Amino acid sequence: MIDRYIYAVTREMPEKSRQEVALELRELINGKIEGKEDTLTEDEKIDQVLRELGEPKELANRYRGKERYLIGPKYFYKYLFVMKIVIISIIIGISVVSGVGAIFSTESIAEVTGGYLFTLFSAVLQGAAWVTGIFALLEYNEVSVETKKEQGAWEPSQLAALRNEKALISRGESIFAIIISTLLLLFFFFLYEKIGIYYRVDSEFSFIPLFNIEGVTPFKLIVFLIFTINILVELIKIIKGRWTLKIATIITMLNVISAALFIDVISNMNIWSSEFVQRFEQYMPISFERMIFLTTVVIIIVTIGESVSALYKGYRYGKKFKITQE
Template sequence: MEMINRYIYAVTQKLPQSQREDIAIELRGLIEDMLEERAGQGNGKENDVEEVLLELGSPRSLADKYRGKKKYIIGPELFDTYILVVKIVLIVMSSLIGIGFIIQTILEPMSILDHFIDMIVSAVTELPQAFGWATFWFAIGELYGGTKQKDLIGKEWKPADLSPIPDEKRQIKRSESIVGIIFYTIIIVFLAFSNEYFGIWVFQDEFNGVVPFLNEQTYGSYLLFIFLIFGAGIIKECLKLVAGKWTYRLAAYTTIVNVISMAAILFMISGPDFWNPEFMNQLVEAGVVTAGSEAFDTITTIWNQSTFWILILFIVGLVWDPVDGFIKSRKK
């Protein structure tokens, strides 16, 4: 009896709540009927239960039959792309963590053990995070894609609806998107986890530290924007990878994603606390330049104007991307 209970539980556990009770009663009735028939033929009781359950098959396959259709977080259509993206992100991140360890060890060989522990901690915390986020966004895509497919079935299909084979210029090269994803992943990992190395490296005989570009006090609060900007970039490349060609819809998505990135960049970079306010002083302290010299003036000018130019660079890039997309979508 215990084994029957277990079996019924195992089957109904995999079914929607609303059907569980009904199916459980029906299934119990069925098993008892089957046992009764066997008992008529005169066999040992315990053995009968096992035989009956074997005949019904594994709880998983029976539950599958009751459900009728399989459920996916990420369905077969997106699965290949999903695996590709996860692979890229994980490989890039692990190599960066490894490279980070090597660089840190070269710079400060004395604390190799600390660096090693850092590396392990990074691997354990960051890799699952990256995996989780990739899965999350693909699951969202699956949800959205699922409803889209339902809409399509409703319409009657005509051969005239067949879209022309995209012009070579309209196609998006896989390699392009892959390079994009690698690039964004590198930037995220670098800016998020080793921003203290993002600056001017000072060497005098040996490594003397870094004069950082960013304001370390306020940096933590900007981290969210970093993730938003470059995470949006990865999502954009994934959309391109799935679509395979430029369409108005894809170009529209690209525009939306880029507008969000742009807003985040504007907000972040124009804030007064983003850049290291002591940058010039620290440069002087580190002995890279002497205050008042010609070099000092030149660097000060570059430093003060850099915000403006970086902004221009980003905006040109972010505007060009969808514009290019729309132009290519028009080609038939």
């Protein structure tokens, strides 16, 4: 029970101060236990001491010295971590897209460089603003939840169990997914007219576009939403850090929405270049529409598989653990 209480307090603290606070708090608890009457059992002494110290989040607030932040210590180190990921992803994405675009551009080097720097600066500012806004909302909502809990008396039995390492979500996979999603998003928005099949005939290169430029335009907002949802899913994984049923449910809902939107986009034949469709059906044993149908089936199967896996992990590892922050 003592370990669970200390864990509940220190998980609300900045990472660099957790060990020091844990040692100090353990010493405080042990000292208070020794001062209790000998007629009480050990469990009764511990229960009384923890009740005297109060709810872990309130005690953590007292250690921190203040309770309200735009982005408080609880989220700040993850805020910096996510900010780095987003900025690095944007820099990589803009650099790659600008480099590929420069190959097809007729502008001077100075114009290309100026456009690259302006786009990069604007994208980094927007990315930073979005990340800050998301974490500010997390901080605000956390305070609101705590206010509701204050209506009832805190009980030591409410303490979350100690962290299960198997419940942790891989950061590496989420970082990789964010970088790939950012690259694909930027490629689609800035170079979609250059995506297709390049082939050489008589020492000259020819090109068959994948997309119908006029047909793609109405779907740009939906495509942006799809990639935004995918990136948001990975950010949630990084921010929360471990599986719970609530997180698994949210991620499943977002994945289903993303998959449904993606299927809706690719099923519309207007977005595909007629020349590409003709060449595809000329050399492939199935029709293009059949290929889209099979792709849709694969997307549905993968989405169901990911959803079942997420919900299973959320139920298995989350039923004994509250959402915690590393």
